Amino acid sequence: MDEAKPSLPPSPPPSLARFPHSCLPWQPAAAAAAHRRQHRFNQCRDFSVLLTWVNCSSVRMATRIQDVFTVGKLMALGLIIVVGLVQICNGNYEALTPQVAFSMDRTPTVGQIALAFLQASFAFSGWNFLNYVTEEVVEPRRNLPLAIYISIPLVTFVYTLTNIAYFSSMSPEELLSSNAVAVTFGEKLLGMFSVIMPISVALSTFGGINGYLFTSSRLCFSGAREGHLPSLLAMIHYKYCTPIPALLVCCAATIVILCIGETHNLINYVSFINYLSYGVTIAGLLYYRWKKPNLYRPIKVNLLVPVCYLMFWALLLGFSLYSEPVVCGVGLVIMLTGVPVYFLGVHWKEKPKCIYNFIERATYVGQRLCFVVFPQFDPIEIASPS
Structure with missing residues (x-):
């Protein structure tokens, strides 16, 4: 990461329909709010504000904090895996045997399996x-594909081993009834060291909030730069080069979302919105590969990958919508709220002068409050490749 670099990510112009989710780093905060003993709303709110301040002050500080949270989370997961392997070596693996692991009170439908994929x-x-x-x-x-190739297999491997470790000492019923599985696992097996688990859950949660703030604010920034969101969100601090207005919007939206709804329903809503937006993005990629095959593409994948993903996406969302039409329908409605906003804010070009005056005044006030300006790009950076 380069803190002094004033340029920010040129991700594809995001639809306003994605804005209700993309600017909300509520997911880890909402998950934390579900644990009554470990994290309460005020703590989630306070830490969201604190991490927003960190991200507003320094890109370098935000990334360093993210590194600390990530290391703490991986160390805790490593401890869980080691303890679980010890349990398995001692013969405690009843829940992992096929007759127990695949036993079900009732046969799930295809739609329920698809919804389980969304929740997971x-x-x-x-x-x-x-x-x-x-x-x-x-x-x-070089580094973007490398990070993807390393992180996704690593996370999958670690999470798989962690779940195996959980089942070495917990039944499926215990896992489902626990608000914080890692904490319950620690209370059963770690004795006096069980206090490590709540701390680790906190590190993981705050790391998630920090990561969402860091990335989602850049998505808002990019959308504003393309004219899909208010221009104030496309500005950065004149000294710190951080998108303060976008970060403040993300923080405010996070606090509002924390006050609304039940956590598991929120997870279902947003998981559906996530995959819906992913599918639309992949469809857009295929469209551009077909209509504009000669566009410069620094990173290019084989078409088989997006086609397979799109097929899986269609089946997953189709069965989920069939299984839980109300929950998934609410997620769809949330996403569609961006459509009228898009037509009013972007498509409608000839607005009354009073609206333009209000927007200019609000932008001016926001600039004065946040000390932000439009970034100046190096012509070399934005020059078209030869």
């Missing part, structure tokens, strides 16, 4: 967020 994907959300900060990555053509 919550733990993996963030796999695509590095794309939002491409301009702040050193040598992105």
Whole structure:
């Protein structure tokens, strides 16, 4: 990461329909709010504000804090895996035997399995967020694919071993009834060291909030730069080069979302919105590969990858919508709220002068309050490749 670099990610122009979710780093905060003993709303709110201040003050500080949170989370997961392997070596693996692991009170429908995929994907959300900060990555053509190739298999491997470790000492019923599985696991096996688990859950949660703030604010910034959001969100601090208005919007939206709804329903809503937006993005990629095959593409993948993903996406969302039409329908409605906003804010060009005057005044006030300006780009950076 380069703190002094004033340019920010040129991700594809995001639809206003994605804005209700993309600017909200509420997901880890909402998950934390569900744990009554470990994290309460006020703590989530306070830490969201604190991490917003950190991200407003320094890109370098935000990334260093993210590194600390990530290391703390991986160390805790490593401890869980080691303890779980010890349990398995001692013969405690009843819940992992096929007759127990695959036993079910009732046969799930295809729609319920698809919805389970959506809910489980919550733990993996963030796999695509590095794309939002491409301009702040050193040598992105090399490091972006490298980070993806390393992180996704690593996370999958670690999470799989962690779940195996959980089942070495907990039954499926215990896992489902626990608000914080890692904490319950620690209370059962770690004795006096069980206090490590709540701290680790906190580190993981705050790391998630920090990561969402860092990346989602850049998505808002990029949308504003393309004219899809208010121009104030496309400005950065004149000294720190951080998108303060976008960060403040993300923080405010996070606090509002924390006050609304039940956590598991929120996860279902947002998981559906996530995959819907992913599918639309992949469809757009295929469209551009077909209509504009000669566009410059620094990073290019085989068409088989997006086609297979799109097929899986269609089946997953179709069955989920069939299984839970109300929950998934609410997520769809949330996403569609951006459509009228798009037509009023972007498509409608000939607005009354009073509206333009209000927008200019609000932008001016926001600039004065946040000390932000439009970034100045190096002509070499934005020049078309030969």
